[in-house]
Amino acid sequence: MPETTFTLRFPDERVLRCYSPSLVVHEHLPPGTVLPVSEVLTRSRLALRVASDRVQERYGFPCSMAAASLQAVETAVARYTPTTPVTVQG
Numbered sequence: 001m002p003e004t005t006f007t008l009r010f011p012d013e014r015v016l017r018c019y020s021p022s023l024v025v026h027e028h029l030p031p032g033t034v035l036p037v038s039e040v041l042t043r044s045r046l047a048l049r050v051a052s053d054r055v056q057e058r059y060g061f062p063c064s065m066a067a068a069s070l071q072a073v074e075t076a077v078a079r080y081t082p083t084t085p086v087t088v089q090g
Contacts, residue, residue, distance in 0.1 A: 006031070007089040008040060008076065016076045018044075018069035022051035031090030038082035044073045 004023050008016045028047035029035075035043070048066045055063040077086075 008073070009087040009089055010076070010080065011085060014076070016072060018072060019065045020048060020051045020069065021055050021063045021066055024050050024054070026090070029088045031088055033088045034085050035088065036082060037077045037080045037084045037086055040086045040088070041073065041077050044070060048073075 002023050003019065003021050004025060006018050006020065006025055006029055008018070010016075025047040028043040028050075029040070048070045052063040052066040055061070055066070080086075
């Protein structure tokens with residue numbers, strides 16, 4: 001299963017680098033897109049859940065690193081308004 005990382009860049013130049021156990025994350029958070037915080041959160045939850053579910057299917061347990069990435073995203077976006085733009089980087 002190919003793993004990958006993705007980076008979220010916030011307007012105040014904060015950067016969050018996240019791990020995904022699957023490339024599926026790039027389908028939901030394509031590099032180069034600018035999305036509002038609310039959409040980043042929704043898409044991150046979906047993408048990382050799908051990625052973790054793939055690990056569960058293959059190995060019999062969910063991906064704890066995907067869960068940690070989601071927790072990091074949830075913590076990071078909490079400081080911004082739902083409409084704050086976030087740039088997704090590969």
